[in-house]
Amino acid sequence: MTQKLRPGDMIGVLGSGQLGRMIAMAAARLGLRTHIYCPDPGPAFDVCAQFTVAAYDDEEALAAFADSVGVVSYEFENVPAKTAAFLAARRPVRPGARALATSQDRFAEKTFLNGIGVATAPFAAVDSIDDLRAAVEQLGRPSILKTRRMGYDGKGQILIRETQDLGEAFQAVGCAPSILEGFVPFAREVSVIGARGLDGSFAAYDVCENEHEDHILAHTMVPARVSEAAALAATDMAGHIAAELDYVGVITVEMFLVEDGMEQRIVVNEIAPRVHNSGHWTLDGAVTSQFEQHVRAICGWPLGSPRRHGRIEMRNLIGAQGNDWERLLSQPGLCLHLYGKHEARPRRKMGHWTKVTPEG
């Protein structure tokens, strides 16, 4: 199995959304071609050299896909384990099975993190209504009940307030295997986007400060309003996590910044084993974009410089906000990105813009 790719080679990406699209464009910049595999056509299909529309359990299609590429990656963490294993028997899958398994299950993820000395919210597994009652007894209210698997953008979770009936709460998450997370009184949400190369090298962008609206990322600012010590701790933590997962590619670690008096402390919320919305600013505001960084890593190439060009503001365009493109195009110094989605459905990510302001 080839470990390193060469220009002209094909990379494989599972998923046809905007992340796959931006990975494919970054690959093209470096003279690579991209094969997108997805059960549904999506915006990535418009910019790739090849695409396959097939189910994630279609072994014939998966085998042909694997044959056509030098490495397999993905734009979303919920790749079925069986799909990943089938592909990994044929081509390197980067990031690997351990990163996928860990990030797909909130319980496994938090257990792993605590196991390597990384702080998380307190948590307890919830497999039944009795578990839930015991967990709420232990962790108190408010706390958050989340399904262990397949949750994103606020899906599969419910806040357990003082008045919340626990039976209804467990129904609300479909009585699925879940975890209860104790409430973290955070001052801000931040993320570290780093990359780990095949040779174990690690490079991270400056810490991003994120604001969510309705559980969806709305706004990112870089640098984050964190102390130098907290920024260093956050970045070291991401590097430590990546090393422990024997990770190859871009990794995103979402974190809470907790302020205890003068002290700032980092609590990890979750890991995304992929490029991330809070790193979209790197397309316009950094020497190397997160997408190129990911491509470099999965190809076994040296990582690029994560240096910023200035102070960063990034804003997502959700649903009907994408219709505002004409006004946004005329804003001085604003870099607009639209994802080529045909329909501006509510809560759908239609695009984003970045503004880079020279520093100093």
Next chain:
Amino acid sequence: MTQKLRPGDMIGVLGSGQLGRMIAMAAARLGLRTHIYCPDPGPAFDVCAQFTVAAYDDEEALAAFADSVGVVSYEFENVPAKTAAFLAARRPVRPGARALATSQDRFAEKTFLNGIGVATAPFAAVDSIDDLRAAVEQLGRPSILKTRRMGYDGKGQILIRETQDLGEAFQAVGCAPSILEGFVPFAREVSVIGARGLDGSFAAYDVCENEHEDHILAHTMVPARVSEAAALAATDMAGHIAAELDYVGVITVEMFLVEDGMEQRIVVNEIAPRVHNSGHWTLDGAVTSQFEQHVRAICGWPLGSPRRHGRIEMRNLIGAQGNDWERLLSQPGLCLHLYGKHEARPRRKMGHWTKVTPEG
């Protein structure tokens, strides 16, 4: 005929080389799709939503191409006039027929420039060996004999030195309709890359300083080593030329900087009615790339900011220099671009790199 496009619309581009490729990627960033039309498959095919392989005089294919797009543009100035006219009857062709006709013929180009008060090298039409003798008598030696049409990267031109036999020189350009250009004792070669919108607005990048090797661009530095007055004059000149051509899109004006004692003076060498190699640095070093700027202009959208992120160095990778990709990937802070060409033929542009150094 629609004047303005909307996200989701298709733009048409004639030519499948690296410039078409980078235009297609810039269009995709803005949610547009690209249809590439070319007699030969090329690197642009890997990143476009649709492509057509057909001759430039295949009217059936051209009509279908026009039907599929909202606007037609091109990556090279030698689009046959008949092709442009056929397409222009169906869809807006931007830049338009006047820009093409002017830039395709060195005699027409210099006559146009002098006519609007822009200095060029002295020149004379050469249609016969007798014309050539008379022209050399008038303009002296050294001077340069160039075919009126289809010359680029030093093709179709010969230097008339003291010892050059004129009969052989005229043979060397195939006895084609040509012009003789008087020698300009320039200090440096510079270019202005500007864009003119459908509304007549004009925006230019800072003046680029260019070094050629073997008649092919090797190296661009921004800002150019020119006086503030000369830079302003050069930029004004490009805006004036674009306005006189009723131009829509990115225009490149290649110029000589002549030093007369303390004075710096601009002499225009030629116009390229398109994005240009000396503007490739804008992909990494400017708020808006020349490719996005071109797409914005041809779509009837507002122009973006041409602000630089720092001091720029860009170097082309010609022929076997492209094989050096692995070493270049590991240079700190260097942005590498490879064009996805399979074979590193001599004099072939395989890629480029840009380095952006923070200023001040």
